[in-house]
Amino acid sequence: MDLNFTPEDEAFRAEVRAFLESVPPHLRGVSRRELSKEGQLEWHRMVFKQGWVAPAWPKEYGGTGWTTTQRYIWQEENAAYEVPIILPFGVTMVAPVIYSFGSEEQKAKFLPRILSGEDWWCQGYSEPGAGSDLASVRTKAELTEDGKHYIVNGQKTWTTLAQHADWIFCLVRTDPNAPKRQMGISFILVDMKTPGIEVKPIITIDGGHEVNDVFFTDVKVPVENRIGEENMGWTYAKVLLSHERTGIAGVARSKKGIERLKEVAGQELLDGVPLSEDKGFMSKVTELEIDLTALEFTELRTLAAESAGKGPGPESSVLKIKGSEIQQRLTELTLEAVGHYGFPFLGDEQLDGWNESPIGPDYAIGSAPSYYNTRKTTIYGGSNEIQRNIIAKMILGL
């Protein structure tokens, strides 16, 4: 047991840093909300050119073949340089399903375009009223008489960035008479340009447009776009749900977040003295920092177990729960730090084309919306209550 990095690891870190130094300033230190589609794609292409888009993929499809430690270093340095993330919908969500269960044609068609960023993917899992109960799929897909197409009707919701997407992967019900809800579901890939698809924005309480409703009306999808066997979609989806633990906890980003929070506290004044010298406030920051250190080592232990050959499992629920709670606490403390200047709300005006000076200090902008927005982290991807149910059942055997 040791924490040492090998000389190879150090060399790798240097290589990563050299690459990150080359990232242009307009891609650094911007939140996802502030990043345009073009910015996101520019970043994706940079990483693609470097060959580092998909560390977790098998090497044959374009994975990097990195060790656990190398993946850890990559995450850590990404956060340190505050570069954007690679969106997960293609690379970490649909791709493992395609390379694990897809046909050779599907692999050849989709994987390279995911890697290169040519296709922007979104996720069609959630449905209205279903929440974390993903197996209650009601969107229907019926085979045409010639057996060549599915006709899809229904609605997906909470679809992140569907407004930019080229493709959507969907769970659809192909056998409404299956004896169990989890049966009779198929996994299909749908071109967003297909007639009958309509995307409607959902505005969230932070004032942002990140998620959407996606409506399907007689959407014609070629049978070749089904992954694996008909009615077996739930099996494939489940694999996806527990896949890819690296980064789920967001440790490296939260570390950076704590640094930023300390900077804010260093600028806010309390009775003329920086808030960062107030023991009461700072003890909350310290507590969070210690929580995060514990989570970091929990993640490292999990990664180590994974690289020792134990497959992804319910431990990802542990990382999800603690990671999301820490992210929420971070925005909560930031809002607390900025005092009165949490109040002003300027929507997107302060982001684009706002020519006047901002209201209040720069660092206060968006602190309340961020806090509002972060509420989602304990809701999406299976609410934290669901995660606790999973741990109770799968780990504690209750």
Added chain:
Amino acid sequence: MDLNFTPEDEAFRAEVRAFLESVPPHLRGVSRRELSKEGQLEWHRMVFKQGWVAPAWPKEYGGTGWTTTQRYIWQEENAAYEVPIILPFGVTMVAPVIYSFGSEEQKAKFLPRILSGEDWWCQGYSEPGAGSDLASVRTKAELTEDGKHYIVNGQKTWTTLAQHADWIFCLVRTDPNAPKRQMGISFILVDMKTPGIEVKPIITIDGGHEVNDVFFTDVKVPVENRIGEENMGWTYAKVLLSHERTGIAGVARSKKGIERLKEVAGQELLDGVPLSEDKGFMSKVTELEIDLTALEFTELRTLAAESAGKGPGPESSVLKIKGSEIQQRLTELTLEAVGHYGFPFLGDEQLDGWNESPIGPDYAIGSAPSYYNTRKTTIYGGSNEIQRNIIAKMILGL
């Protein structure tokens, strides 16, 4: 709406204080664990002589006829003078059942002796393995052929101070074939001197002996000692369970406890400065004090609603939950305050006949055992989980 005390209230307070001034020092400032049976009885007889043993009883049976405000003043001053409590088993637990459902003979026989303290009562509700599920009564009472006696067999547990008791009130199963568990239960009063009763101490993790197992082997109980009708005991018991909210929250005692805690913090040193000047520690005390203020006003609101004619109801669960949590927090912070001197454990030696000086400061004695002991407050009298179930069902309608 106002917080004013009337001149009558102030006169009453003066009367109460005059009485409490007369309480001898050996009865003041002692915990229940430290108080002997004789001390407890001495206190009871003093209050009896004053006519104030049973503020909540109807006047005809010996109640005081006090207003809500007077009862509040009595509680408050009792806590301020740190006098013992009147044990609840007779006065607040069995007596309301007797005067509500008992026969005239039972009232005449038992109530005066409860008031005077001549009979020491204990409670036979809990049974091994039942926990908060009181309806799962397995102690059997079978009628003799002549119908004049019950023969009782079984076991009660967690019976507080049974080692001193003259009488025990019990739930017993008189009809094992009743269609529902709550049916077929009777409420009987048993003389502790009856042959076949055996009391065995349960030692708790604080090292104390307060609770007991009580075994019944062919114990003969006259039928006249049954309250009300046979098989209707659960109905009577339920009334008892929600009866008497005054004091359940322990507000006045906890207020005194916070004062004591501040005194301890004033004597402990942190880097040479009193702990009471440490903002970190004191903010926890402040938080507790504010919680307690809220609880005080919640209790006052509840009492006001009660005196406006609304009967005791599920609101007592609110007082129980918050009151017990505050009591636990109080002992937790006290243990924290005393530092290293939480470690020494001298059992009863330091209490009786310990002639040497104590280990560490006086105020540290028993701080860990108190913390250990207070864990019970969220378990007994219906665990706080059960109380939350009650609120969910009865108040929130879930």
Added chain:
Amino acid sequence: MDFSFTEEQTLLRNTVERFVQDKYDFETRAKIIKSDDGWRKDYWQQFAELGILAAPFDEDHGGLGGSAIDIMVMMEELGKGLVVEPFLPTVVLGGGFLRHGGTAAHKAEVIPAVIGGECVIAPAYAEPRGRFNLADLETTAKKDGEGYVLNGHKAVALGGPWADKFIITARTSGGQRDEQGVTVFLVDKNTDGLSTRDYPTVDGYRASEVMLDNVKVSADAIIGDVDNGLELVERVMDEGIAALCAEACGVMKQLVDKTIAYSRERKQFGVAIGSFQVLQHRMVDMYLNYEQSVSMTYMVNLKLGEDATERKKAASAAKVQIGRAGKFIGQNAVQIHGGMGITEEMDVGHYFKRITMIDTQFGNVDHHMRRYAALSE
């Protein structure tokens, strides 16, 4: 001790409750906060007609002579409707300054205008670098002949865009955070040298930055005593806290009730989510937090008349309770609503946004923990 409401109080509550029910449904409010003005001036006029704006003022000046408890019941109902019209800044705070510190002329002229709905007041007490310390003022008022010249920047004056007059705290003497040397001014918005930057707030209100550039006012503008204004400011702010706590109770009541109702209707895995014990206990804890908050709101409103130390402790204790309870209730209301809780279309998110910002208004939990502890020493 008495915890019952008078008939007049019940009447006042019903008046506001009915107004909110009839005229302030969620869609109407959504339109109001998105409108250019950000409020309904006609509603303000209706408040005047209903007598709501008259509640705390002396009958001599056309008021109803109501108590803190009268304000409390109204604020609770306004909170339930997330009403954005500036009752708190104008009637509670503005009115408080006028009642406790106004000159006879102020009382005779301004109070009737407030009661009549013709004068909106926005207190501008906060500053960019002062956080929650009411004495931490960089804004100065320098003696200039018979009058004063004000210079400075007041931050986040809620209701500012609609205001006819500002109440401005400024330093007339002493060091930046001295208790002595604070003076309160009542300044017309259209005074030369006074400018504002108006903006919406995250919880649906409007606020202003108020810039003072050699603003000349006469000595008549002073409310209370020169240099000794801090106690007045603290008193009025404590009254504001008491009223805000009542608003918060209204907001929390809605969050608790709406969450319980939602949990009964919303089905997952084939059953109502309100049947899950974990959510039941969570809602019980929301309810406990709400009940404790109501208790503290009664407490602070009943203690506003006590001596300054008791009043300040009561206000700070209540604000701590409301801040903590509001966070717990708000966060869990959203969590139990799931994705629906964070959409702009559903009401629960708006109650959440407001309860969040109530913690900041008049000083957050940390600030009032410190204030309470300092007063207890």
Added chain:
Amino acid sequence: MDFSFTEEQTLLRNTVERFVQDKYDFETRAKIIKSDDGWRKDYWQQFAELGILAAPFDEDHGGLGGSAIDIMVMMEELGKGLVVEPFLPTVVLGGGFLRHGGTAAHKAEVIPAVIGGECVIAPAYAEPRGRFNLADLETTAKKDGEGYVLNGHKAVALGGPWADKFIITARTSGGQRDEQGVTVFLVDKNTDGLSTRDYPTVDGYRASEVMLDNVKVSADAIIGDVDNGLELVERVMDEGIAALCAEACGVMKQLVDKTIAYSRERKQFGVAIGSFQVLQHRMVDMYLNYEQSVSMTYMVNLKLGEDATERKKAASAAKVQIGRAGKFIGQNAVQIHGGMGITEEMDVGHYFKRITMIDTQFGNVDHHMRRYAALSE
């Protein structure tokens, strides 16, 4: 980075684990802690024979040359059994002082005696008025010819009643809380002027107050450098914290496992209480707290060799985590066990008592929060 155990470490773990299973069941322990002696000297001899006492010492002195990780795995297993024999005071702390600060003579004489089970050491670093500040010493050591004279009162020396030698911190110069001026002494228990008051502790151990009344020691008694002892004390205490965290993990593991097992068996309202969702989620949170504690225990043990600031921060962070997790896990283990949790007859209460006092040992959460924050400035 590597998170695997060596074969030797697994062997060590198995040795201790087997000992606990075979010879330290709950009834045996109950007898031990109630006995006059309060420990089993024959078990201590068996520890020596099993090589457990030799783990951290250099092979030159008869040790096994083990690392912090070796100590960690053993402490975890000792924690699972609530073993009261003084491994932590003697081998970890006493051994630490000898290894890092002992003279050649100490190493040559005392270490073999420790390894052989012939010498029990109890460090007496705390004082009645010093709380957790290791430099806050009223005990003095005055130069007296070639030697020193010690006077003072050391508080709550765990393992004191069984000790052959005490390690005593005293002030040789400087003011009462100065960093400079702390010196460490190794003193035989039977030295003239040294007396003890022995007593049981609430968690089943034994401890002593150590009174020093003109205790004369020679300069050979000094461990480390005169006046510069504080860094040595801090280093050894951090190693103690790292070991204590491992013990705590063992204790918490038992509390979590026993609670889960109990909840599966115990029936209420006709079903196992482990089927109630509220208790399930509570146990999940116990498990999360335990896992996070294991992580921090690895962290601190892996960082003991880093520079002083990093080591101190790691130790304080881990101690905070353990203190908070221990409280949560202990309280809820008792709560879920109900009445059974607070009876002396059942094991869970004893684990609870120990985990509670672990928070106090070497400084509680507040102390280490402060220390961590000060080191981060």
